[in-house]
Amino acid sequence: MKHPAEQISGILLLDKPEGLSSNAALQRTRRALGADKAGHVGSLDPLATGMLPVCLGEATKVAGELVGGRKRYRFAVRLGAATATGDREGDVIETGPVPDLERGSIEAVLERFRGVQPQVPPMYSALKRDGRPLYELARAGLEVERAPRTIEIGELTLRTLEPDTLELDLLCSKGTYVRVLAADIARALGSCGHVVRLRRLCVEPFASEAMITLEALEADCRAGRRPALMAPDEALAALPRIAFAAPEAARIVHGQAVRTTSSSVSGRVRLYDDRGRFLGLGEADGAGFVRPKRLFSLWQGWASE
Secondary structure (H helix, E strand, C coil): CCCHHHCCCEEEEEEECCCCCHHHHHHHHHHHHCCCCEEECCCCCCCCEEEEEEEEHHHHHHHHHHHCCCEEEEEEEEECEEECCCECCCCEEEECCCCCCCHHHHHHHHHHHCEEEEECCCCCCCCEECCEEHHHHHHCCCCCCCCCEEEEEEEEEEEEECCCEEEEEEEECCCCCHHHHHHHHHHHCCCCEEEEEEEEEEECCECCCCCEEHHHHHHHHHCCCCCCCECHHHHHCCCCEEEECHHHHHHHHCCCCEECCCCCCEEEEEEEECCCCEEEEEEEECCCEEEEEEECCCCCCHHHC
């Protein structure tokens, strides 16, 4: 059994390669690093590439914080053919003419898709019905009713235009299916279409941090090099920070509520000791008290110092 100080813990921004499921990429990452616990944030289809945050060890406790973040994508839609899966991996189920398109007319259509709107999830998705993933039902030739979900498109811009292909940039809320959006855009343009390329550029709050490819990660680990991991609390930068002196910090790590001078703060907060070490997540009541909600292991043994 590993000593706690030797456990791998932190966040790695994996550049998922094409052709692998998110879970397959996660398991290869976990094995390469020798991590006991690991989880990924926001699944990517095998077709898709790009940012797949992988939370390792104690950082798995913040995975839920990242799920709700907005995502930025770059994708290409080919007009003239719709597929069963909504991407190039599915069988063609419909064909149609491709109208002559101009940037002005495309921009007018894209404007209609910006903002808050309902979206019906696709049958080829991991959502479950009676315990079975929808994609299993779809492969069996079945289709079931799916309730629409509310999504928000923050940005949707045209990058390049070819006779039958559009390349678009997208900033969207969680739960947005790019394949569905692409098919809807194609319909609005008077055609049908499917995704031929999809890359996730970022997951909030990681807007500009560098990714590492799976190939480079595995090569580094074979050579005895481990990539630098981000600390778990880097996923929580949007939450207020409260630091405590040693006596109050000791009470926090034992699950007790403590008084704080930050009496105006209410809601979820990040908790630290006076040496800057992250203790976990808490809830401030706005009246001067903070109660710990999710604590993180401190491997330095500071509580006994």
